[in-house]
Amino acid sequence: MLEKLRLVWESLPLLLQGAIVTLELTVSLLLVGLVLGVLVALGQVYGPRPLAMLMSAYERFFRAMPILVLLIVVNFGLAFVANTYQWDWLRLPTFAVAVLVFGLHSSAYQSQIFRGAIQAIKPGQLLAARALGMTRLQAIRYITLPQALRLAIPGWSNEYSGVLKDTSFAFAIGVTELARQGWQIATRTREMFLIFITVALIYLVLTYLGTWLLELVERRVSVPGLAGQRREEHGRVI
DSSP states (O other): OHHHHHHHHHHHHHHHHHHHHHHHHHHHHHHHHHHHHHHHHHHHHHSOHHHHHHHHHHHHHHHHSOHHHHHHHHHHHHHHHHHHHTOGGGOOOHHHHHHHHHHHHHHHHHHHHHHHHHHTSOHHHHHHHHHTTOOHHHHIIIIIHHHHHHHTHHHHHHHHHHHHHHGGGGGGGTOOOHHHHHHHHHHHHTOHHHHHHHHHHHHHHHHHHHHHHHHHHHHHHOOTTTTTOOOOOOSOOO
16 A cells, blocks of 8 residues: 555656646636637627627537547648648647647637626616717727626636646647646556546646636626626627
Protein backbone atom coordinates (compact mmCIF):
# COMPACT_ATOMS: atom_id res chain seq x y z
CA MET A 1 0.00 0.00 0.00
CA LEU A 2 2.82 2.40 0.88
CA GLU A 3 4.45 1.64 -2.46
CA LYS A 4 1.28 2.61 -4.32
CA LEU A 5 0.95 5.83 -2.35
CA ARG A 6 4.58 6.65 -3.11
CA LEU A 7 3.91 6.01 -6.81
CA VAL A 8 1.02 8.48 -6.74
CA TRP A 9 3.15 11.04 -4.92
CA GLU A 10 6.00 10.68 -7.42
CA SER A 11 3.56 10.94 -10.34
CA LEU A 12 1.85 14.04 -8.97
CA PRO A 13 4.29 16.64 -10.44
CA LEU A 14 3.75 15.29 -13.97
CA LEU A 15 0.00 15.08 -13.44
CA LEU A 16 -0.07 18.66 -12.21
CA GLN A 17 1.88 19.74 -15.30
CA GLY A 18 -0.86 18.10 -17.37
CA ALA A 19 -3.50 19.83 -15.22
CA ILE A 20 -1.90 23.22 -15.97
CA VAL A 21 -2.09 22.49 -19.71
CA THR A 22 -5.73 21.46 -19.25
CA LEU A 23 -6.49 24.75 -17.48
CA GLU A 24 -4.65 26.79 -20.12
CA LEU A 25 -6.61 25.01 -22.84
CA THR A 26 -9.91 25.49 -20.99
CA VAL A 27 -9.41 29.21 -20.33
CA SER A 28 -8.21 29.86 -23.90
CA LEU A 29 -11.10 28.05 -25.57
CA LEU A 30 -13.67 29.65 -23.26
CA LEU A 31 -12.41 33.11 -24.22
CA VAL A 32 -12.57 32.23 -27.94
CA GLY A 33 -16.04 30.78 -27.40
CA LEU A 34 -17.12 33.84 -25.39
CA VAL A 35 -16.24 36.32 -28.14
CA LEU A 36 -17.72 34.22 -30.95
CA GLY A 37 -20.72 33.14 -28.85
CA VAL A 38 -21.71 36.73 -28.05
CA LEU A 39 -21.41 37.71 -31.72
CA VAL A 40 -23.52 34.73 -32.83
CA ALA A 41 -26.15 35.47 -30.16
CA LEU A 42 -26.35 39.14 -31.17
CA GLY A 43 -26.69 38.14 -34.80
CA GLN A 44 -29.51 35.73 -33.98
CA VAL A 45 -31.44 38.19 -31.81
CA TYR A 46 -30.81 41.58 -33.43
CA GLY A 47 -29.54 40.78 -36.92
CA PRO A 48 -31.56 40.94 -40.14
CA ARG A 49 -33.12 37.67 -41.21
CA PRO A 50 -30.28 36.53 -43.55
CA LEU A 51 -27.68 37.12 -40.82
CA ALA A 52 -29.87 35.44 -38.18
CA MET A 53 -30.26 32.40 -40.45
CA LEU A 54 -26.50 32.28 -41.06
CA MET A 55 -25.76 32.46 -37.32
CA SER A 56 -28.33 29.73 -36.62
CA ALA A 57 -26.73 27.51 -39.29
CA TYR A 58 -23.30 28.08 -37.68
CA GLU A 59 -24.64 27.24 -34.23
CA ARG A 60 -26.44 24.09 -35.36
CA PHE A 61 -23.48 22.84 -37.37
CA PHE A 62 -20.99 23.03 -34.52
CA ARG A 63 -23.46 21.66 -31.97
CA ALA A 64 -24.12 18.70 -34.26
CA MET A 65 -20.44 17.81 -34.79
CA PRO A 66 -18.74 15.45 -32.29
CA ILE A 67 -15.75 17.26 -30.84
CA LEU A 68 -13.40 14.32 -31.42
CA VAL A 69 -14.30 14.19 -35.12
CA LEU A 70 -13.77 17.95 -35.45
CA LEU A 71 -10.37 17.74 -33.76
CA ILE A 72 -9.11 15.01 -36.06
CA VAL A 73 -10.55 16.53 -39.26
CA VAL A 74 -9.20 20.03 -38.58
CA ASN A 75 -5.80 18.89 -37.29
CA PHE A 76 -5.03 16.52 -40.16
CA GLY A 77 -6.92 18.65 -42.68
CA LEU A 78 -4.75 21.69 -41.95
CA ALA A 79 -1.61 19.54 -42.16
CA PHE A 80 -2.75 18.10 -45.52
CA VAL A 81 -3.45 21.55 -47.01
CA ALA A 82 -0.17 22.93 -45.63
CA ASN A 83 1.82 20.07 -47.16
CA THR A 84 -0.04 20.20 -50.47
CA TYR A 85 0.29 23.94 -51.08
CA GLN A 86 3.41 24.58 -48.97
CA TRP A 87 1.51 27.02 -46.75
CA ASP A 88 3.70 26.98 -43.66
CA TRP A 89 1.41 29.40 -41.83
CA LEU A 90 -1.15 26.58 -41.60
CA ARG A 91 1.25 24.35 -39.67
CA LEU A 92 -0.28 25.15 -36.30
CA PRO A 93 0.85 23.60 -33.00
CA THR A 94 -1.58 20.98 -31.74
CA PHE A 95 -2.40 23.18 -28.76
CA ALA A 96 -3.49 26.01 -31.09
CA VAL A 97 -5.56 23.58 -33.16
CA ALA A 98 -7.26 22.34 -30.00
CA VAL A 99 -8.05 25.90 -28.84
CA LEU A 100 -9.47 26.74 -32.28
CA VAL A 101 -11.66 23.63 -32.54
CA PHE A 102 -12.83 23.66 -28.94
CA GLY A 103 -13.47 27.41 -29.18
CA LEU A 104 -15.65 27.04 -32.27
CA HIS A 105 -17.50 24.12 -30.72
CA SER A 106 -17.99 25.92 -27.41
CA SER A 107 -19.11 29.14 -29.12
CA ALA A 108 -22.14 27.32 -30.52
CA TYR A 109 -23.26 26.31 -27.02
CA GLN A 110 -22.30 29.64 -25.48
CA SER A 111 -24.30 31.49 -28.14
CA GLN A 112 -27.46 29.86 -26.81
CA ILE A 113 -26.57 30.79 -23.25
CA PHE A 114 -26.10 34.42 -24.29
CA ARG A 115 -29.14 34.43 -26.56
CA GLY A 116 -31.33 33.32 -23.66
CA ALA A 117 -29.76 35.96 -21.41
CA ILE A 118 -30.29 38.70 -24.02
CA GLN A 119 -33.90 37.69 -24.52
CA ALA A 120 -34.44 37.79 -20.75
CA ILE A 121 -33.87 41.56 -20.85
CA LYS A 122 -37.20 43.30 -21.44
CA PRO A 123 -37.31 45.07 -24.84
CA GLY A 124 -38.73 48.15 -23.11
CA GLN A 125 -35.24 48.96 -21.84
CA LEU A 126 -33.92 49.05 -25.38
CA LEU A 127 -36.80 51.24 -26.50
CA ALA A 128 -36.23 53.61 -23.56
CA ALA A 129 -32.55 53.90 -24.46
CA ARG A 130 -33.48 54.71 -28.06
CA ALA A 131 -35.94 57.33 -26.81
CA LEU A 132 -33.12 58.97 -24.82
CA GLY A 133 -31.11 59.41 -28.01
CA MET A 134 -28.89 56.33 -28.02
CA THR A 135 -28.25 54.55 -31.29
CA ARG A 136 -29.30 50.92 -31.56
CA LEU A 137 -25.69 49.79 -31.25
CA GLN A 138 -25.10 51.98 -28.18
CA ALA A 139 -28.27 50.67 -26.52
CA ILE A 140 -27.17 47.08 -27.08
CA ARG A 141 -23.63 47.79 -25.89
CA TYR A 142 -24.41 49.83 -22.78
CA ILE A 143 -27.86 48.57 -21.73
CA THR A 144 -28.49 45.04 -22.95
CA LEU A 145 -25.06 43.39 -22.98
CA PRO A 146 -23.91 44.33 -19.44
CA GLN A 147 -27.10 42.83 -17.99
CA ALA A 148 -27.11 39.81 -20.30
CA LEU A 149 -23.51 38.90 -19.46
CA ARG A 150 -24.40 38.90 -15.78
CA LEU A 151 -27.42 36.68 -16.37
CA ALA A 152 -25.32 34.29 -18.45
CA ILE A 153 -22.84 33.46 -15.67
CA PRO A 154 -24.74 30.39 -14.29
CA GLY A 155 -25.00 28.89 -17.77
CA TRP A 156 -21.37 29.80 -18.45
CA SER A 157 -20.42 27.95 -15.26
CA ASN A 158 -22.02 24.81 -16.66
CA GLU A 159 -20.15 25.33 -19.92
CA TYR A 160 -16.87 25.60 -17.99
CA SER A 161 -17.39 22.27 -16.25
CA GLY A 162 -18.36 20.64 -19.56
CA VAL A 163 -15.44 21.88 -21.65
CA LEU A 164 -12.94 21.22 -18.86
CA LYS A 165 -13.73 17.52 -19.16
CA ASP A 166 -13.97 17.65 -22.96
CA THR A 167 -10.36 18.85 -23.15
CA SER A 168 -9.36 15.23 -22.54
CA PHE A 169 -10.21 14.65 -26.24
CA ALA A 170 -7.13 16.75 -27.12
CA PHE A 171 -5.27 13.55 -26.24
CA ALA A 172 -6.21 12.34 -29.76
CA ILE A 173 -4.06 14.94 -31.56
CA GLY A 174 -1.09 14.78 -29.20
CA VAL A 175 -1.71 17.58 -26.69
CA THR A 176 -0.11 16.49 -23.42
CA GLU A 177 -2.90 17.53 -21.08
CA LEU A 178 -4.00 15.81 -17.89
CA ALA A 179 -5.57 12.69 -19.45
CA ARG A 180 -2.62 12.06 -21.78
CA GLN A 181 -0.15 12.61 -18.98
CA GLY A 182 -2.07 10.12 -16.86
CA TRP A 183 -2.10 7.59 -19.70
CA GLN A 184 1.65 7.85 -20.22
CA ILE A 185 2.31 7.33 -16.51
CA ALA A 186 -0.18 4.45 -16.28
CA THR A 187 1.29 2.56 -19.24
CA ARG A 188 4.81 3.01 -17.86
CA THR A 189 3.97 1.94 -14.29
CA ARG A 190 1.17 -0.56 -15.16
CA GLU A 191 -1.00 1.05 -12.47
CA MET A 192 -3.92 2.06 -14.69
CA PHE A 193 -6.59 2.11 -11.97
CA LEU A 194 -4.57 3.99 -9.37
CA ILE A 195 -3.29 6.66 -11.75
CA PHE A 196 -6.66 7.34 -13.31
CA ILE A 197 -8.34 7.55 -9.93
CA THR A 198 -5.83 10.32 -9.19
CA VAL A 199 -6.56 11.94 -12.57
CA ALA A 200 -10.30 11.82 -11.81
CA LEU A 201 -9.74 13.50 -8.44
CA ILE A 202 -7.74 16.29 -10.09
CA TYR A 203 -10.58 16.85 -12.59
CA LEU A 204 -13.00 16.94 -9.66
CA VAL A 205 -10.96 19.60 -7.87
CA LEU A 206 -10.57 21.71 -11.02
CA THR A 207 -14.30 21.51 -11.73
CA TYR A 208 -15.29 22.39 -8.18
CA LEU A 209 -12.85 25.31 -7.90
CA GLY A 210 -13.87 26.76 -11.26
CA THR A 211 -17.60 26.63 -10.58
CA TRP A 212 -17.06 27.99 -7.06
CA LEU A 213 -15.11 30.98 -8.43
CA LEU A 214 -17.80 31.65 -11.03
CA GLU A 215 -20.45 31.55 -8.30
CA LEU A 216 -18.47 34.19 -6.40
CA VAL A 217 -18.29 36.31 -9.56
CA GLU A 218 -22.03 35.87 -10.10
CA ARG A 219 -22.83 37.10 -6.58
CA ARG A 220 -20.43 40.01 -6.89
CA VAL A 221 -21.77 41.36 -10.19
CA SER A 222 -25.44 40.47 -9.74
CA VAL A 223 -27.95 43.27 -10.28
CA PRO A 224 -30.70 43.47 -7.62
CA GLY A 225 -34.06 42.62 -9.13
CA LEU A 226 -32.55 41.31 -12.36
CA ALA A 227 -32.03 37.68 -11.40
CA GLY A 228 -34.82 35.44 -12.51
CA GLN A 229 -36.26 38.05 -14.87
CA ARG A 230 -37.92 36.48 -17.92
CA ARG A 231 -38.94 38.03 -21.17
CA GLU A 232 -42.69 38.31 -21.48
CA GLU A 233 -42.96 39.52 -25.07
CA HIS A 234 -42.63 37.22 -28.06
CA GLY A 235 -41.11 37.68 -31.48
CA ARG A 236 -37.97 39.49 -32.56
CA VAL A 237 -36.46 42.29 -30.51
CA ILE A 238 -36.77 45.75 -32.01
